[in-house]
Amino acid sequence: MPKISKSLSIVLGLILLSFSQEASCSELNKTLSLVISSRRNQTGHLISQASVGSADGKVHDHWKLKIHQSNFEQGVMRSFQMTATFIAPPPLPADYELFPGVGYYKFHTTFANGFEDASLKCAQEGGHLAIINSEAEHQVVQVMFAKHPESTVKTVWAFVGFHDRKKEGEFYTIFGEPLQSTGFTRWSHPGQPDDAGKNEDCGTVHRNGGLNDYPCNGQAPFFCEYDLSWTEN
Template sequence: MALLAIALVVLSSTTEDGEIEVRISIKFDHGGSDSAGELEAGPFEVDVEHDSTVCDGRETVKMIASITAPPRRAGLGYRLFPGVGYYKLHAEAKKWDDARRACTEEGSHLAIVNSEEESKALQKLLESESKTSFALIGFHDLFTEGSFVTIFGQPLKESGFYRWSSAKEPNNLGQEPGEDCGSIHKNGGLNDFNCNAHLPFICELPQ
């Protein structure tokens, strides 16, 4: 569940003319968007705390409201794996960059594997598509050969999952431009793939 925060600060004081002066400062941090597939399902929960202090005749009242949003409602075709996230396997094959763009247009991103549990979730998705053993996901070594990073720039070795589909991977098989884009094999392991080749792909919408 996403935590939204509102910080409300009210400052009041009495001027030399006896008038009360009030200053209000509000900070609201939503952190969400209106993209397709990210609409909240259900009511928000609100918890408000406040305290006040008096110093040199000036009273300060602080109010902090914590708003907890319900889980986001995934878009059409997304499957929920509890504790992991929402995923959608696109059977229509695309090039890696086109697949990345398609996920973004849905308000999601190419899947990034961060654990064995997440790998198993993607395996189950691939089992539902009998025509392929691979699907594109969100990592690459387009910047520096052999230095794989996620689509968010995190080194793949630091992402929480670095198991390849076989001892021969990554192998950068083929001539230029080689295999610089990421995919996942039906055994749950990672694989490098030609960025211009067409494969099904998996989009991820975090829970």
């Protein structure tokens, strides 16, 4: 049986560590076992199998385990590489609104104390700061804004999940993807983003559905999202 490399063991350890940190304690056991075994059959094919288990059986209903295995041979040298990704989404929040075909969303009209506070509150609910990546999501934001007039919310901005904190003008989502790759980069007004006061490095969305840069320590309402794909088996 081929031995699993040290680097693979590290990868698997990180997978379990990240899972135990992000999972809800009320829904999941913090300790899981991930076992991968490999064998070469009579025809010379290398077969790998993986299983996930927990002591009390409390594993999320919609988890996925993706494994990619590669084998390379050059002369007498052989290398074996395996990448395993364990995906277990958080529980679906009860108070998020479903927009069919788009996702689940919640508009927090109570101001967050900055971008990080907004992001943390979304994560505590099982979601994340919304990332507008289509015209459909752009419309979702406008619909939810319309339910709360500016006269009651007292602002036209709300935090969403992008920033340019690493390098001015290079915007990334909270998942590290270039904003250009999301499919939606419409800004709220001509001249935006403008990094006003050299202090606007976090993302917001305007009532008109366009994007804007905003002070990361500023106070603003915020949009949370629960990805529709997380509900898939």
